[in-house]
Amino acid sequence: MLFPVLVRKAYRVNLQYRGSHLVHNLASSLFGFMYIFIWMGIGATHELEGYGVTGMIHYVGFNQAALWVTGFATFGLGIPQRVRTGQIALDLMRPVSLFYQTALREWGQVAYQFVYKFLPIYLIYAIVFSFSFPTQFSTYAGTFAALAIGAYLAICIQYLVGVLALWTTESGWFHWLNYAFLMLLSGFFVPVEWLPSWLRAISLHSFYPYLQYHPVKIYLGHESASVLTGGLVWCVGFSLVCAMVTWLARQRVEVQGG
Amino acid sequence: MNLVRLYVMLIRASIRSRMQYRFNFWLSTLLATLVNVSEFLMVAVVLVRFDGIQGWSLYEVGYLYAVISLSKVIYRSFANDVHNLDRYLVNGELDQLLTRPLPLLLALMSQNFRIMLGETIQGGGILAVCLVMLLQQGQVGWIAIPLTLWIILTGAMILFAIGLTTSTFGFWLTKVEVLQTLTEDAARSAAQYPLTLYPGWLRSIFFTFIPVAFANYVPSLYVLRHEYGPWLLVATTAVALLCLAGVLAFWRVGASRYQSTGS
Numbered sequence: 001m002l003f004p005v006l007v008r009k010a011y012r013v014n015l016q017y018r019g020s021h022l023v024h025n026l027a028s029s030l031f032g033f034m035y036i037f038i039w040m041g042i043g044a045t046h047e048l049e050g051y052g053v054t055g056m057i058h059y060v061g062f063n064q065a066a067l068w069v070t071g072f073a074t075f076g077l078g079i080p081q082r083v084r085t086g087q088i089a090l091d092l093m094r095p096v097s098l099f100y101q102t103a104l105r106e107w108g109q110v111a112y113q114f115v116y117k118f119l120p121i122y123l124i125y126a127i128v129f130s131f132s133f134p135t136q137f138s139t140y141a142g143t144f145a146a147l148a149i150g151a152y153l154a155i156c157i158q159y160l161v162g163v164l165a166l167w168t169t170e171s172g173w174f175h176w177l178n179y180a181f182l183m184l185l186s187g188f189f190v191p192v193e194w195l196p197s198w199l200r201a202i203s204l205h206s207f208y209p210y211l212q213y214h215p216v217k218i219y220l221g222h223e224s225a226s227v228l229t230g231g232l233v234w235c236v237g238f239s240l241v242c243a244m245v246t247w248l249a250r251q252r253v254e255v256q257g258g
Numbered sequence: 259m260n261l262v263r264l265y266v267m268l269i270r271a272s273i274r275s276r277m278q279y280r281f282n283f284w285l286s287t288l289l290a291t292l293v294n295v296s297e298f299l300m301v302a303v304v305l306v307r308f309d310g311i312q313g314w315s316l317y318e319v320g321y322l323y324a325v326i327s328l329s330k331v332i333y334r335s336f337a338n339d340v341h342n343l344d345r346y347l348v349n350g351e352l353d354q355l356l357t358r359p360l361p362l363l364l365a366l367m368s369q370n371f372r373i374m375l376g377e378t379i380q381g382g383g384i385l386a387v388c389l390v391m392l393l394q395q396g397q398v399g400w401i402a403i404p405l406t407l408w409i410i411l412t413g414a415m416i417l418f419a420i421g422l423t424t425s426t427f428g429f430w431l432t433k434v435e436v437l438q439t440l441t442e443d444a445a446r447s448a449a450q451y452p453l454t455l456y457p458g459w460l461r462s463i464f465f466t467f468i469p470v471a472f473a474n475y476v477p478s479l480y481v482l483r484h485e486y487g488p489w490l491l492v493a494t495t496a497v498a499l500l501c502l503a504g505v506l507a508f509w510r511v512g513a514s515r516y517q518s519t520g521s
Contacts, residue, residue: 023436024436024439026436027436027439027440027444028439030440030444031439031443031444031447033460034444034447034448034456034460037455037456037457037460038304038311038451038455040455041311041312041454041455041456042304042308042311042312042455044312045312046308168281168282168285169279169282170282170285170286170289173285173286173289173290173293174289176289176290176293177289177292177293177296179293180292180293180294180296180297181296183296183297183300184296184297184299184300184303189300189304190300190303190304190307194303194307195303196303196306199299199303
């Protein structure tokens with residue numbers, strides 16, 4: 001019964017900061033407005049093939065909101081801080097895998113961000129730009145599954161970034177590197193099919209499109225949920241790597257006396 | 259003069275402490291370069307795909323991007339912890355700085371000097387490529403090089419003024435992270451593209467409340483496109499100096515409001 005307890009507690013912790021987070025939503029949505037204005041400016045003189053200006057606004061608006069589910073996982077799932085304070089030794093002593101406990105806490109965070117960040121930010125764009133919503137239930141189900149896969153991948157990546165803190169004090173840079181690759185390769189700002197061929201090949205051979213590109217394409221009705229099979233394969237692969245890295249972390253950790 | 263010497267000495271100490279961890283330094287430099295290259299590619303992909311934006315070519319927008327990146331390098335190298343003031347306010351660490359025999363702002367600026375080698379290489383590289391291409395095309399002359407260096411310097415002053423203004427609000431609000439997202443991150447990202455892309459109300463914000471337009475866009479109009487006249491650079495410098503004077507006065511008011519966290 002650990003699963004629901006940890007998820008629920010992480011969700012409730014975040015509820016205490018609802019007011020502050022809603023203000024943050026304003027800042028985040030302004031970032032999205034900036035990206036939208038850029039596409040509106042480009043769309044005024046160029047044809048935005050396959051999307052049109054309206055479609056591109058919807059694409060960027062959805063992606064900006066979805067970042068809070070698949071892009072903005074907690075840095076290293078809080079592990080670097082625990083390494084610095086020594087708390088990591090106690091975490092590794094617990095009769096539950098480090099990956100399992102940190103991932104569960106993050107799922108609570110993801111659930112909170114879905115309700116209090118993804119939905120409000122998306123609604124702001126939907127109202128301002130008069131988005132038309134999908135009419136089929138299967139579209140919502142597919143999008144939800146795609147976002148869940150993206151969130152799981154994001155959690156795994158942050159876990160790996162976090163565990164790196166056992167080897168280097170610069171794990172923060174890996175977090176930023178992941179963020180930069182996410183912006184470039186996930187189709188967040190530029191749809192993957194518009195990337196130059198060499199960059200498109202890198203993107204399509206990576207897991208990044210499952211964080212943003214596939215969820216938004218499913219939501220806009222450009223793709224069916226069957227594309228998520230690849231995402232599930234990535235999830236299995238990352239789970240194995242995380243389990244292996246947890247084993248390595250147990251060998252690595254040293255507890256200071258005193 | 260003594261203050262400057264003291265500041266330089268503290269910066270040197272900060273660099274020495276950083277270089278005790280050489281592997282970490284080179285790793286962070288490599289990763290910072292990758293992060294910045296990736297960030298620029300996001301802009302470049304759009305420019306290549308659409309052959310420029312609103313009449314601005316790839317090299318012109320690359321120039322805008324590089325200039326503001328290098329201005330940020332100067333600002334964040336010499337005044338990194340101005341950006342992190344709220345951490346000092348929350349933890350009460352500002353008390354320690356107040357006991358030092360130098361002005362509070364200078365003490366804050368001498369903390370954690372950052373050697374942003376990766377960002378410098380990337381920004382400098384893009385600027386060099388763009389300027390060489392623009393020179394070859396005959397769009398700019400050699401005079402563009404010293405003028406660009408001057409623009410980077412005034413841009414750094416403007417970014418510093420924006421950053422310090424935002425942080426100073428921390429004396430009233432304590433946490434300014436959200437405000438920084440707007441005034442520093444969003445505004446700087448917006449300034450990587452020609453400002454004509456944005457609607458009038460947003461553009462006017464970048465010319466007034468968050469004057470990031472003067473960091474790269476406005477002076478580039480003269481240097482790259484020969485619009486208006488050289489007075490544009492004089493005006494940009496005047497704006498930078500005005501911002502600096504204004505923010506220093508605001509900082510003094512803010513610092514006088516500081517209340518420690520207590521024990």
